[in-house]
Amino acid sequence: MAYKKKYAATALAGLVLVSFAGWWFMNRQADKISGPAGATAAAGAASAAASGPTSGPVRPAAVEVARVATMTLIDETQATGSLRSRQGVVLRPEVGGRVRQILFEDGQRVRKGQLLVQLDDQLQQAQLAQARAELSIAQANHKRNQELVAQNFVSQRSVDETSAALEVAQAKLALADATLQRFKLLAPFDGVTGLRLVNVGDYLKDGTDIVNIEDMDALLVDFRLPERFQSRVRAGQQAQLNADALPGRPFTAVVQAVDPLIDANGRSVGVRGCIDNRTRQWRPGMFVRVNAVFGQRDNALVVPEEAIVPQAGRTFVVKVVAGEKPGELVSQRQAVRTGLRLPGKVEILEGLSADDTVVTAGHQRLQRDGSPVRVVDMGRSAAPAAGPASVAASSPAPLPSPVAQRPIADGPRKGGASAPARTAVPAGPNPCLRG
Template sequence: MSRGNHRFVVLAVAMVGLVAVGYLAYTGFRLPSAPTLPPAPAAGAGKEVARPAPPGAFPMAVETARVQASELAVDATAVGSLRSNESVVLRPEIAGRIASINFKDGVAVSKGALLVALDNATQAAELDQAKAALALAQANQQRTQDLFAKKFVSGQALDNTQAALKVQEAALALAQARLDKTRIRAPFSGVLGIRNVSVGDYVKEGQELINIEDIGTLKVDFRLPESYLAQLSPGQPLEVSSDALPGQVFAAVLEAINPLVEASGRAISLRAQLSNSERKLRPGMFVRVRLIFDRRDKVLLIPEQALVPDSKAPYVYRVVDGQAQRVPIKTGLRRNAQVEVVEGLSAGDEIVTAGQLKLRDGAPVRSLGAGAPAAAPASDGKAAAAAGSGK
């Protein structure tokens, strides 16, 4: 055998040996598969095995409520601010030194009450001078008139004395007006604020002294979208409430409608009048306004959570003889978690309010709260027309 053939045989034998060793190693170290165990005998062999109950065999627990016929107000809500019926900051028309202050801060005053007096020595002297000049002019006029009657003076002389008399009368009125400007009085009955000056201060023309507010009647300023314009008219009733006085509602009346609609927000500015005889409210307060357009009786209302939306029409599940009955309905207005039912239900019907998402038409149900009345509609909900299906 040649040397080349001998080398080929050795390599072939070596390759066969390596393959054999690898196969033995693979089969020797491979984990044995788990033996297949026979199925365990069922409990109670020889007896019929119980099968699970089909779906719907047991009543599903749900919460329910009764459809109620209640009064529903068609209204709109907004936020507004309170303003004084009359409000002014008193300022002197002339400069001068304060001689006296005749009020206490925060007290009620009547119209015409003297509040601040300026030093009026100069004005009083001017008034006395004007009075003396007027007396002289009156005497001259009377004397000239007597002489004119005796034809001792001309008619021009009489005219001159009459003109001089009128000039002195005007001078007296001017001096009296200057003196009156040193006395600052209340222009109307109201409540004073907090003064910013003291006795002895020299004040300039137009300097702020004290504010006075008529708060016996308040104005309510608020705005509504222009879509309400056709429903607005002066004299409509309003309800006003404040977060500072929880639980209290104050009656007001719509007083004025601004003829100009704001172009920026497409809103209408409105003003109402509110009686504040007990002075519980103050100007500048934030308030919530409810404008009532109409009140409707015997409106069917259901809780909003009972409504199941659908592409065709919303529906609810009505409980009839222990079974859930799917009932399409037509809705109307919404009021703070309450929905008006226009068609589909009657007063006293029992409807599912919780658990209806797992129900189907005809499924047996067990009520956890059968006959529970629906929550009363809130009186301050927003007017949101939801007529038709699903709105």
């Protein structure tokens, strides 16, 4: 037991001796490397710490900037919809009969009241002739009795009986004529016929489909918007339509009505618009993409989205303004209120004015207001700006207006290349404005 204690004490003493030798050796090597220069540097650092912060010029922070631009903004939202005819019916007979004549061609434009299909009506013609003959006899009998009652040759009862017989004969004639008219199928409105489904000689039962008629001068577009837009959409607003079937040919629809009922399933409101389709470029049943326009703001202020700095629930930008010294640029933090957001752009409602300059890159170098900045033009080599007038930033190009112009159609261009050419809209009142 004594031997184990002696061995442990010897090992501990040796470990302490080795640690001390290593510490002494490291300090000696450090003194050899530093020498007089190290001592001088240490003394200089101590002197600088004692004298306080340096009084030399502060190097300006390099930043990228952009100028606040004005442009026309369109307040809109997107939806999908489908087109339907303003008026469209499938022509069907009210009574059964055999087709005697078909007086239209497939895809023909027809007028209201035009005879399209004539069913065999020989029996009804005979019934009409019989009713006319009976009416003629009833009229003669009634006239004769009126003359005789004036001479007291017949009683008043005979006159009343012939008067009632005359009325019955007139009713039979009207019934025969109405039955005859049911064998004539007329166009209910101006429109274009589709593809007929019957031929001459076919026997049709009542309600058999014959042909569809579509009023294509004006088309209705039905689409739905989220319920949050129900207070912003109203009759008279415009909507831009685009279809995959007609790429690059937008059209403008005018909102005609808004459904007062909110769909409980999708929490959406139905909207119906109308487009002038006298050029016949659009067809019922087409799928369309709709940009519903709620308003337009001219001269709206926009900045690049990189200039926006959110902090503590508020939104800031960093302006570049003139400093106290000539040619000096300094930073200034400014709280703003944003509006619409576009791809790469943000609308500024409050806090900035036109031609203000804001920082788009380098915000982390500006820790406080009044920090000197150096504007860097990324298109050329970095160079300091001479003053606020030299802060160059390209203004954003105006957004294309979603209010569509008249449709265009492909036409020949000089030199043989094809180029879009405007399609003339037929003269006359807009069919969307008719009742």
